[in-house]
Amino acid sequence: MGEAQDHDRVPLFSCKRSQIGLTAVRDDGVEKYNVIPGLDPGIHSPFLRHKSVDGRVKPGHDGVLLEVVLPIAKAAAPRHKAVRTVRIERGLRLAWGTMMATLSDIPGRVLLVGAGKMGGAMLEGWIGLGLDPARAAVIDPGPPPEVAALIEARGVALNPLNGSPPSVMLLAVKPQVAPDVLPRVAALANPDTLVVSVMAGRTIRFLEAAFPPGISVVRAIPNTPAAIGRGVTVAVPNAAVTPEQMSIADALLRATGGVEWVDDEALIDVATAVSGSGPAYVFLLAEALAQAGAAAGLPADMADRLARATVAGAGELMRQTGIDPAQLRKNVTSPKGTTAAALEVLMDETKGFGPLLTEAVAAATRRSRELAG
Ligand SMILES: NC(=O)C1=CN([C@@H]2O[C@H](COP(=O)(O)OP(=O)(O)OC[C@H]3O[C@@H](n4cnc5c(N)ncnc54)[C@H](O)[C@@H]3O)[C@@H](O)[C@H]2O)C=CC1
Ligand SMILES: O=C(O)[C@@H]1CCC=N1
Structure with missing residues (x-):
């Protein structure tokens, strides 16, 4: 090569x-x-x-x-x-x-269980990319107002009492309610249904146990930039998933951004800690930067605007150029300049970003494993 x-x-x-x-x-x-x-x-x-x-x-x-x-x-x-x-x-x-890309090739019905922040973003992406709303259905006792409006505007069936078994059932309820929800929705599936779960922690084994033997399961972990089509999802199939189901799952997940497939389910817990929870770390950075700016004397509203624009602009620069983040960091850092002074603090080997994020990712990974059930 x-x-x-x-x-x-x-x-x-x-x-x-x-x-x-x-x-x-x-x-x-x-x-x-x-x-x-x-x-x-x-x-x-x-x-x-x-x-x-x-x-x-x-x-x-x-x-x-x-x-x-x-x-x-x-x-x-x-x-x-x-x-x-x-x-x-x-x-x-x-x-x-x-x-x-249009999702119009997906046979049968797609049933979304849990249409909150994540499920709602996915539904919006699917419909936006051409999934026929008449072939989508949602089970959720109380979707948030914006998702309820989408469901109503596009004529998606909400909490249908009957219907043929879905070809795909996407589970986007909280992992904590899964033991209560799954037995009920499993009754709606048949052995050909592809189950896609985006629940943090819940393992393929846990999911398989809730459905008929031999069920096809994809366990995936998306993130909230999915809401603007800029998410990233990491996914793993079980052994029963057919090539056709794989491409269906890929198309459904890709409607909200990029998709990375892995073979090793253990990586999903780590991906949850990195990309699933990761947006929160970046938002915290924006919050902390704004607070630090205000503490150093900037008007609070200006500090907030500067921090937002800086985080968003830096992310966009990284995305659009494809340049390695380490190089982009070096491009900001003049020898003996202001950035170098700040980076001496942030890159401290024991107290800087590196060890702190390593600890944070380890904590989130542990929590994902605890949620396994
Ligand atoms: N928010 C995030 O950043 C990410 C979330 N996830 C996973 O996505 C799943 C959903 O998370 P969010 O959308 O953030 O939560 P959410 O609370 O916004 O949505 C959950 C939805 O489930 C619905 N629900 C509750 N009980 C139900 C039932 N019995 N039947 C059907 N629906 C029911 C709720 O009404 C709500 O609309 C979780 O399992 C989470 O681990 C995965 C990756 C990222
Ligand atoms: O915090 C959580 O448990 C979920 C999974 C990843 C992001 N949010």
């Missing part, structure tokens, strides 16, 4: 669904690949010619470089091949995204 030299020349593919999953045909019609939907569709497969490839290879490989064998100048030199390093093909990934 080395630098990508040829990725700009890798052609785009047009894609359509086929019986085995996705068939990708190069724009000039010369090459054709079959990709079985999976965790991270199409990542390794576009370059393995004349092969059907299970897309469920390791997730999170955006921008990964591959050594591949590609035919060059096929017509002129049909037997000649060259090994080139290319970046993961963009066209196929985009086409896959397009395929699922």
Whole structure:
């Protein structure tokens, strides 16, 4: 693996669904690949010619470089091949995204159990991306006003008394009420229902025990920027989840931002502590910065505005440039300047941000494990 030299020349593919999953045909019609939907569709497969490839290879490989064998100048030199390093093909990934982006491919009904902050944000994302509201339903005895308004405005069924078993049931109630809620909603599922839980702590084992044997379960942990489509979710499937269910879960979770799939369920507790709870740490930073500014003499309202704009602007700079945060930090820090003076405090090896956040993440991870039930 080395630098990508040829990725700009890798052609785009047009894609359509086929019986085995996705068939990708190069724009000039010369090459054709079959990709079985999976965790991270199409990542390794576009370059393995004349092969059907299970897309469920390791997730999170955006921008990964591959050594591949590609035919060059096929017509002129049909037997000649060259090994080139290319970046993961963009066209196929985009086409896959397009395929699922409207969510209109999801068969059957999607039942949301718990439409609070997280469930409500997801429902909004699904409808915004094209899930037919008539195929969504919500169970919640008291959704917050803004979610109740969305449910009413879009004609989503609220607390339906009957209906066919859902193809997907998404659980977004508090983990503490799960033992009470799950037995009741489990009765609405059938063995083909895909159960997706975003409850902190509640394990796949706990979820499986509440549903019929062999049930497909995805355990996921989103975060609140989901409300503006900028969340990030980490998810793990159980062994029963089929490739099709995997892509359905991926599409539903991706409606609120990025999705990272993992194989090891233990990582979900850590992800809960990092990205699930993480927005709260950032908001606390904004609060503390504003308080520190006010304590140092700024008018309180101005300190608040400066802190908000600084946290939001720094986050956006990191996102838009993709530059490593350590480098962005260095870009602010003039030798012997003001930032260096502050960072000496914040980067203290025993009392600074590093050890403090390590301790905080460990505490949240422990709590997630305690919530397992
Ligand atoms: N808020 C966050 O940052 C994150 C939350 N989560 C998880 O999402 C889940 C929901 O959290 P939030 O949305 O923050 O809580 P929330 O309190 O805003 O929403 C929970 C909803 O469940 C409803 N509910 C209560 N009893 C019910 C029942 N018997 N049947 C159906 N619905 C019922 C409530 O009326 C409420 O609308 C939790 O399990 C939490 O661990 C996961 C990641 C991040
Ligand atoms: O605090 C909690 O338990 C939930 C899970 C992650 C964020 N909020």
